Amino acid sequence: MEPIVLVHGGAGDIPDSRVSLKITGVKKAASLGYKVLKNGGSVVEAVEEAVKSMEDDEAFNAGYGSVLNLDGDVEMDASIMLGSNLLSGGVTVVKDIAHPISLARLVMEKTPHFLLAGAGANRFAKEQGVPSVPPGSLVSKYAKEALEHFMKYGDNGTEMSGVGEVGTVGAVAIDSKGRLAAATSTGGITGKMAGRSSDTCIIGSGTYADDNVGAVSTTGHGESIARFCLAHAIIYEMRNGSSASEATAKALKEMKGRLPNTAGAITISKSGELGIDFTSRRMAWAYQVKDEMHFGIEHGQHTKEKV
Amino acid sequence: MEPIVLVHGGAGDIPDSRVSLKITGVKKAASLGYKVLKNGGSVVEAVEEAVKSMEDDEAFNAGYGSVLNLDGDVEMDASIMLGSNLLSGGVTVVKDIAHPISLARLVMEKTPHFLLAGAGANRFAKEQGVPSVPPGSLVSKYAKEALEHFMKYGDNGTEMSGVGEVGTVGAVAIDSKGRLAAATSTGGITGKMAGRSSDTCIIGSGTYADDNVGAVSTTGHGESIARFCLAHAIIYEMRNGSSASEATAKALKEMKGRLPNTAGAITISKSGELGIDFTSRRMAWAYQVKDEMHFGIEHGQHTKEKV
Numbered sequence: 001m002e003p004i005v006l007v008h009g010g011a012g013d014i015p016d017s018r019v020s021l022k023i024t025g026v027k028k029a030a031s032l033g034y035k036v037l038k039n040g041g042s043v044v045e046a047v048e049e050a051v052k053s054m055e056d057d058e059a060f061n062a063g064y065g066s067v068l069n070l071d072g073d074v075e076m077d078a079s080i081m082l083g084s085n086l087l088s089g090g091v092t093v094v095k096d097i098a099h100p101i102s103l104a105r106l107v108m109e110k111t112p113h114f115l116l117a118g119a120g121a122n123r124f125a126k127e128q129g130v131p132s133v134p135p136g137s138l139v140s141k142y143a144k145e146a147l148e149h150f151m152k153y154g155d156n157g158t159e160m161s162g163v164g165e166v167g168t169v170g171a172v173a174i175d176s177k178g179r180l181a182a183a184t185s186t187g188g189i190t191g192k193m194a195g196r197s198s199d200t201c202i203i204g205s206g207t208y209a210d211d212n213v214g215a216v217s218t219t220g221h222g223e224s225i226a227r228f229c230l231a232h233a234i235i236y237e238m239r240n241g242s243s244a245s246e247a248t249a250k251a252l253k254e255m256k257g258r259l260p261n262t263a264g265a266i267t268i269s270k271s272g273e274l275g276i277d278f279t280s281r282r283m284a285w286a287y288q289v290k291d292e293m294h295f296g297i298e299h300g301q302h303t304k305e306k307v
Numbered sequence: 308m309e310p311i312v313l314v315h316g317g318a319g320d321i322p323d324s325r326v327s328l329k330i331t332g333v334k335k336a337a338s339l340g341y342k343v344l345k346n347g348g349s350v351v352e353a354v355e356e357a358v359k360s361m362e363d364d365e366a367f368n369a370g371y372g373s374v375l376n377l378d379g380d381v382e383m384d385a386s387i388m389l390g391s392n393l394l395s396g397g398v399t400v401v402k403d404i405a406h407p408i409s410l411a412r413l414v415m416e417k418t419p420h421f422l423l424a425g426a427g428a429n430r431f432a433k434e435q436g437v438p439s440v441p442p443g444s445l446v447s448k449y450a451k452e453a454l455e456h457f458m459k460y461g462d463n464g465t466e467m468s469g470v471g472e473v474g475t476v477g478a479v480a481i482d483s484k485g486r487l488a489a490a491t492s493t494g495g496i497t498g499k500m501a502g503r504s505s506d507t508c509i510i511g512s513g514t515y516a517d518d519n520v521g522a523v524s525t526t527g528h529g530e531s532i533a534r535f536c537l538a539h540a541i542i543y544e545m546r547n548g549s550s551a552s553e554a555t556a557k558a559l560k561e562m563k564g565r566l567p568n569t570a571g572a573i574t575i576s577k578s579g580e581l582g583i584d585f586t587s588r589r590m591a592w593a594y595q596v597k598d599e600m601h602f603g604i605e606h607g608q609h610t611k612e613k614v
Contacts, residue, residue, distance in 0.1 A: 075427075086534045086565060092399075092504065093424045113503045114530045117400045118425025120502010195427010196420045197399065204511045204536035223421045227393045229511035232536045236543045258393060 001272050002289060005033030005173045007050045008276075009060050009284035011219045011264025012166030019297055021059035022167065022284035027295055029053045030286035031307065033171055043181035044082055044105065047171040051078070051101040051183045054169035058140050061167040063098055065140040066187020068147040071194050074138045076187050077201035078104040079115075083180030083209035088114050092201040093194075094121040096132045101185045103130055104201075115201060143190070150191035167284070168200055170207070170217030172268045180215040180268065182207045182231075188222065198222040204232035213238050214270055216248075220263025220280055228255040234267055234275070244268060248275030255279075308579050309596060312340030312480045314357045315583075316367050316591035318526040318571025319473030326604055328366035329474060329591035334600055336360045337593035338614065340478055350488035351389055351412065354478040358385070358408040358490045361476035365447050368474040370405055372447040373494020375454040378501050381445045383494050384508035385411040386422075390487030390516035395421050399508040400501075401428040403439045408492045410437055411508075422508060450497075457498035474591070475507055477514070477524030479575045487522040487575065489514045489538075495529065505529035511539035520545050521577055523555075527570025527587055535562040541574055541582070551575060555582030562586070 009026040033050030037043070055063025066074040078100035079090035089108025091100055092115065106128050107116055116124050125132065168186035184207045186200040199205035199222040206222075208231035209215035216231040225231075230251060237247035244267040252263060256279045264278030266285055276285050276296075286295035293307045316333040340357030344350070362370025373381040385407035386397035396415025398407055399422060413435050414423055423431050432439065475493035491514045493507040506512035506529040513529075515538035516522035523538040532538075537558060544554035551574040559570060563586045571585025573592055583592050583603075593602035600614045 081534075088534050090504075093427065111500060112530065113500060114533050115504035116500065116502045117504045118427070118502055120400065120425070120500060123501060193418060193420060193423065193427060194430060195423040195425055197397075197422035197424045202509055202511075203533055204509075204539060208536075223419065226421050226510055227388075227395050229515075229536060229539045232511060232539050233543075236540075240547065 001174065001176050001178055003037040003175045004268060004272060004287055004289065005030055005037060005046050005050055005171055006266050006268060006274055006287040007033065007171040007285065008217060008219055008264065008266045009054060009169050010167030011278040011280035011283035013280065014166060014282040018059065023295060023297055025054055025057045025059045026284045026286040027293055030288050030293065033173060034288040037173065037175055043173040043175050043179050044080065046173040047080065047181045047183035048101055048105055050171035051169055051185050052099050055099050055101060055185055059167065060169045061187045062169045062185040063100065064138050065143060066138055067190040068139065068143050069192045069194050069196065072147060073194065074187055076100045077198045078185035079201050079203060079207040080104045080108060080183040081181065081203055081207050081209040083211035083215055086210060088203045090115040090201040091121040092117045092197040096135055097125055097130060098133050101183050114203065146190045168219040170219060170266065172215040172217050172266055174268050174272050178211065178270055180209045180211050180270065182209040182215040182217045184217045199226035202226060204229045206231060208232055208235050210235060211270060214244055214268055216265055216267045218263060218265045219283065221261030224255065224259040224261040225263050228259060230255055230263060230265060234265060238269055244273040244275035248277045252277055252279050308481065308483050308485055310344040310482045311575060311579060311594055311596065312337055312344060312353050312357055312478055313573050313575060313581055313594040314340065314478040314592065315524060315526055315571065315573045316361060316476050317474030318585040318587035318590035320587065321473060321589040325366065330602060330604055332361055332364045332366045333591045333593040334602055336478065337595050337600065340480060341595040344480065344482055350480040350482050350486050351387065353480040354387065354488045354490035355408055355412055357478035358476055358492050359406050362406050362408060362492055366474065367476045368494045369476045369492040370407065371445050372450060373445055374497040375446065375450050376499045376501050376503065379454060380501065381494055383407040384505045385492035386508050386510060386514040387411045387415060387490040388488065388510055388514050388516040390518035390522055393517060395510045397422040397508040398428040399424045399504040403442055404432055404437060405440050408490055421510065453497045475526040477526060477573065479522040479524050479573055481575050481579050485518065485577055487516045487518050487577065489516040489522040489524045491524045506533035509533055511536050513538060515539055515542050517542060518577060521551055521575055523572055523574045525570060525572045526590065528568030531562065531566040531568040532570050535566060537562055537570060537572060541572060545576055551580040551582035555584040559584050559586050
């Protein structure tokens with residue numbers, strides 16, 4: 001089977017001015033993830049590497065550049081899952097860590113637990129020797145402006161307001177032996193309450209991987225995704241016989257019919273089929289196959305270019 | 308339709324000495340929840356009332372009597388969900404609150420979010436005027452002994468060790484108009500890391516309710532339940548045509564085949580059918596219909612008595 005790392009850089013009402021930054025970022029992440037697999041790395045390493053590169057990139061709402069809560073702080077969520085044994089790890093409302101996805105992986109590999117929250121997650125990071133960054137250093141100028149706009153005008157508390165960053169990031173990967181993994185990382189939504197957890201840290205909502213079925217990473221309005229269990233719903237549609245593409249479209253459509261907000265998802269089936277879909281205005285995505293990069297951000301867009 | 312409130316008091320390796328305490332507690336909770344519906348209360352009020360009574364009861368691992376983490380502290384999780392609009396609320400690693408389930412309901416009703424974690428959850432409680440209890444006052448003698456045993460002998464970090472409390476609590480309810488709700492509350496597992504979140508706070512793992520399908524509350528090994536998305540798996544089995552009873556048994560059996568630990572669940576379908584099943588050694592459960600209390604704790608037990 002051809003190894004693939006498919007990434008997304010967030011679904012939502014992405015302003016025109018942010019489109020090219022996002023496309024550059026997802027292409028870079030897809031390329032880095034693909035290199036890991038081509039060099040014999042595992043699917044977990046591949047999704048971690050892809051997500052880390054977007055956590056470092058101010059164009060996305062994860063790691064550096066995360067949106068701010070009502071206190072003006074960055075609190076981040078991430079999760080990662082391995083499809084062979086359903087092992088997973090996650091962190092929620094973690095602060096002052098450059099790469100929440102790497103901490104999520106440590107939760108998976110070094111603890112008997114699947115999710116650590118708040119101060120406990122930061123304490124675990126310290127115990128594991130994960131360096132903390134100075135308070136405030138993950139705050140970007142763009143995120144500050146978005147919070148100021150939120151405080152002045154308010155909005156509906158969703159990622160769909162067109163204000164601030166909407167780029168939760170994620171990756172799904174399959175290797176030549178059909179092993180699957182998924183990873184997702186986010187700063188949440190601008191103007192969230194301190195302590196607000198998101199779908200992104202939750203297995204079944206933000207992230208899922210099962211070698212018997214497929215792997216999924218989602219993005220969009222977290223509260224709606226969590227209540228709909230979007231990642232697990234897509235997995236079940238595949239179990240019921242839908243292709244990756246059909247399952248992704250079907251679950252997203254049903255979610256939109258039941259709940260007032262939009263979302264997007266990327267999916268790989270156990271046979272390597274891809275599903276890329278979103279009910280939001282835009283979602284940045286990319287994957288590399290051999291020397292060809294595939295990417296898009298608009299509905300119906302599927303651009304290919306040699307790399 | 309006959310209104311029903313079905314409750315559980317936790318699945319696991321419940322010692323003989325705790326059996327009668329658990330049965331007394333689940334019968335009381337089922338009776339209180341049933342009275343709420345009979346007096347015209349909502350399904351949300353009914354499941355909240357049932358769970359609160361078990362949070363107050365030292366016989367269960369929720370509220371007072373919760374198990375202790377490695378620091379000797381009580382950190383609690385809870386979630387609640389309404390089936391008509393899929394609204395939900397939850398809290399994780401919250402401290403010094405007598406009724407985490409009531410705080411979860413406030414998250415559902417008073418915030419745009421579905422889950423608050425750690426210090427943020429406690430701050431929200433304060434803002435809402437929820438009284439905090441003195442530090443240490445939720446710690447029972449039994450929970451202390453269990454942590455001492457854990458520190459001395461260790462165990463596999465599961466609820467199945469036979470040491471300490473295993474009684475996560477939960478309730479599902481249907482009213483005469485077919486409206487559904489579910490609620491779950493827990494102290495987690497003895498000797499957990501500070502900050503460890505559980506399946507219990509997660510929609511799709513610990514709790515789910517959808518008026519188009521049914522309502523579910525789960526209990527058992529949290530890490531396995533979360534990775535399997537047990538509540539949502541049971542919902543999907545019902546969507547695929549299984550009865551409440553078949554769906555509960557089928558998902559629990561599949562989970563046991565994929566992951567090393569056991570669990571239990573209670574389910575009500577949209578037509579009022581019940582599912583009560585567990586792969587653990589024991590699970591306390593009860594529900595009242597008219598003047599008859601139904602309950603059990605052993606496999607195959609279904610006792611009825613007039614109330």
